[in-house]
Amino acid sequence: MSEITEEIKSKPKPKLREKGRLMSSSEIERTLVRLAHEIVEKNNGSANVGLVGIKRRGVPLAQRLGALISKIEKQPVDIGTLDISFYRDDLSTAGTRPIVTPGAIGFDVTGRDIVLMDDVLYTGRTIRAALDALFDHGRPKSVQLLVLIDRGHRELPIQATFTGRTIPTSKREIIEVKLNEVDGQEQVILVELVDPA
Numbered sequence: 015m016s017e018i019t020e021e022i023k024s025k026p027k028p029k030l031r032e033k034g035r036l037m038s039s040s041e042i043e044r045t046l047v048r049l050a051h052e053i054v055e056k057n058n059g060s061a062n063v064g065l066v067g068i069k070r071r072g073v074p075l076a077q078r079l080g081a082l083i084s085k086i087e088k089q090p091v092d093i094g095t096l097d098i099s100f101y102r103d104d105l106s107t108a109g110t111r112p113i114v115t116p117g118a119i120g121f122d123v124t125g126r127d128i129v130l131m132d133d134v135l136y137t138g139r140t141i142r143a144a145l146d147a148l149f150d151h152g153r154p155k156s157v158q159l160l161v162l163i164d165r166g167h168r169e170l171p172i173q174a175t176f177t178g179r180t181i182p183t184s185k186r187e188i189i190e191v192k193l194n195e196v197d198g199q200e201q202v203i204l205v206e207l208v209d210p211a
């Protein structure tokens with residue numbers, strides 16, 4: 015275990031209060047169907063498209079969208095993975111440091127129209143790290159960004175090409191995306207940090 019991983023694991027978990035459900039399983043499913051059609055429309059098909067999911071929940075999103083696009087276009091789509099852990103000192107503040115784990119994406123990104131995928135877009139730091147990592151692997155023709163939820167509070171000039179839902183939040187709130195493949199359940203919920211008594 016690296017020094018940084020050890021530090022992450024030893025941090026006490028903040029107390030969170032659930033404020034409500036933002037998306038159900040069927041709403042997530044319908045949203046992904048719409049996003050698959052948007053990707054195909056923008057790229058005039060899928061022949062040059064490659065999907066890259068950011069771990070953890072960007073990966074099942076890329077797999078599901080890949081299956082949907084293959085069904086629409088009747089041809090397979092390349093699907094790859096980027097492993098970016100996110101070191102967070104405190105969920106309510108800045109002071110964050112994304113860590114890219116070296117490893118193959120899974121296909122050659124050079125010359126391709128890459129759609130990067132993640133569950134939540136917040137400060138934009140994870141995507142910035144993902145872009146750096148992507149260009150370490152090759153030179154795509156274009157890079158588009160898909161997120162299931164854009165919650166605002168950007169700290170970098172990054173915006174999504176395809177967005178499932180835009181949900182304005184306060185900095186004390188957290189969007190929790192739950193996907194079957196990672197969490198054994200399927201929903202998007204809004205939670206709030208509770209001050210320690």
Ligand SMILES: O=P(O)(O)OC[C@H]1O[C@H](OP(=O)(O)OP(=O)(O)O)[C@H](O)[C@@H]1O
Nearest residue numbers: 070071100132134135136137138139140
């Ligand atoms: O725009 P940003 O400020 O970078 O935040 C967005 C990132 O935060 C979340 O990852 P998290 O660190 O919670 O890890 P996880 O997905 O493995 O739970 C989310 O999955 C995004 O990758």
Ligand SMILES: O=c1cc[nH]c(=O)[nH]1
Nearest residue numbers: 134136187188189190
């Ligand atoms: O609210 C947030 C912010 C970053 N990452 C998440 O998963 N949720």
